[in-house]
Amino acid sequence: MISQTEFARRRKRLMTMMGKNSIAIIPSANEVTRSRDTEFQFRQDSDFHYLSGFNEPEAVIVLIPGRKHGDYIIFNRERDPLKETWNGRRQGQEGVVKNFKAADAFPITDIDEILPGLMEDRQRIFYAIGNDKDFDERVLGWMNALRAKMKGTDPQGEIIDIRHALHDLRLYKSRSEIKIMRKAAEISAQAHTRAMQKTRPGLYEYNIEAEIQHEFGRHGARFAAYNSIVAGGDNGSILHYVENTDKLADGDMLLVDAGCEYHYYAADISRTWPINGRFTKAQRTVYEWVLKAQEAAIKTIKPGAHWQSPHEAAVKVLTKGLVEMGILKGRVPTLIKNEAYKPYYMHKTGHWLGIDVHDVGDYQVGGAPRVLEPGMI
Structure with a gap:
């Protein structure tokens, strides 16, 4: 299990990257209907989980670096004995303060009245626009209302995509x-x-x-x-x-x-x-070439190599195998250059792994394949 100390450390690192006069808004996942009046098992948004460990829908994390009354706020559902009897326990505001170390907590039903005031005078609004169309409209509505209110003064802050900074943090795994x-x-x-x-x-x-x-x-x-x-x-x-x-x-x-x-x-x-x-003879031959390719790829994975290294090693072995099995004809380097292997191996080798199976993090930096570092998986 991830400790609340580690969740707090993650939030602190993100807020350091955000800088002063900024605010981050991270909504939870929504419940999704499976059929009529039944829902799929709720699964929290990965970014929301990474920053809190809080596993309820209808919630919003707000991070405000330097806020006098606390930099970590959660809007969430209130306790409701009747609904909890039907659908399970809720943390409520007291619960997220006690168990998830929020500095402040407010009912999610009050977000339209409270959050715009927290956004006021913030020059940078970190938010993942495009993930949730309905919530996007609410954020833009709050911004437009603030701009109208502050007409004649400095314009309300710009939206910055939080995913670049947050996903770079998620790329490096802790112990x-x-x-x-x-x-x-x-x-x-x-x-x-x-x-x-x-x-x-x-x-x-x-x-x-x-x-x-x-x-x-x-x-x-x-x-x-x-x-x-x-x-x-x-x-x-x-x-x-x-x-x-x-x-x-x-x-x-x-x-x-x-x-x-x-x-x-x-x-x-x-x-x-x-x-x-x-195995038949043919099955064993193909299997052994694939195994050789996997072993060659694994040998390349170390700090200082780039993320394309495993793929290049696997492609080299597989192309050689395709030639030896009589499936391709020609010199291996030429076949690789011409991507002759692609009808048989059309995808990359490997991907980041973490809270998402195809985890977040850039594969290229400055137009070049990313260099592998300790902590990356």
Whole structure:
């Protein structure tokens, strides 16, 4: 678990990057209807979680560096015994002050009256415009009202996209984050092992998906970090196949791409194995070339290398393998230059991992591939 001390440290770092005379506004995720009057399980917005650990909808974090009465404010739902009987406990204002260390807390229903006053005289408004159209309109409405009120004085501050600074912070993982991510990876690896042990011809893809989900859940990871891909035979050639409904055939391969989410942190593992437990000669040859490519990519990952290094290493090995298997013809360097491998390997190798499975953070800095540093995952 991430401590409230660490959440506070994250907020402090962000406010240092924001500077004086600024304000940050970070809304929570919204509940999403699944069908009619039922909702999907609520999952907090990743940025909101990163700064607070507070797991309720209808909430807004406000950060105001240098504010006399406290720089960390939360607007959230009030306690309501009747609604809590139906839908679960709420922290209320006292709860977020006590348990989530907010300096101030106000009912979310009062945000239109209170937040514009907090925005007044702030030169920079840090906000992720474009994530939530309805909330965007509210923020712009507050700004326009302030501009009308302050007509004849200095114009109201500009909106700055908070994601650049915040996502750069999220890119570097703390020891606590790495510990959680290691646990997520361990659970996910156990799920893949279970899936391998249970696989046999005649089962359906969803049978294997259920084994994976069972292993996640029994270790405290109730949810997958993304829709699990369980793809038998030709389905494995669809990059984001999620139907998981076909029957597993003797002689085919099974591709599984699945990882759990554990305390908000994702794992992501892809493996392929023969459904009947025995490789054909051709299957083993392809498998071994892919394994060599993975091993070559892993060897490049170290501080000082750039993020393209694993991809370049994998492409080199895979292209060589495609030539040796007779699928491509020509010199490996020329084939790589001409991207002749792309019909068989059309994506990059790897991605950032964290609170989101495809985690945030720039892959290029100044037009060049980003250099890998300690703490990046």
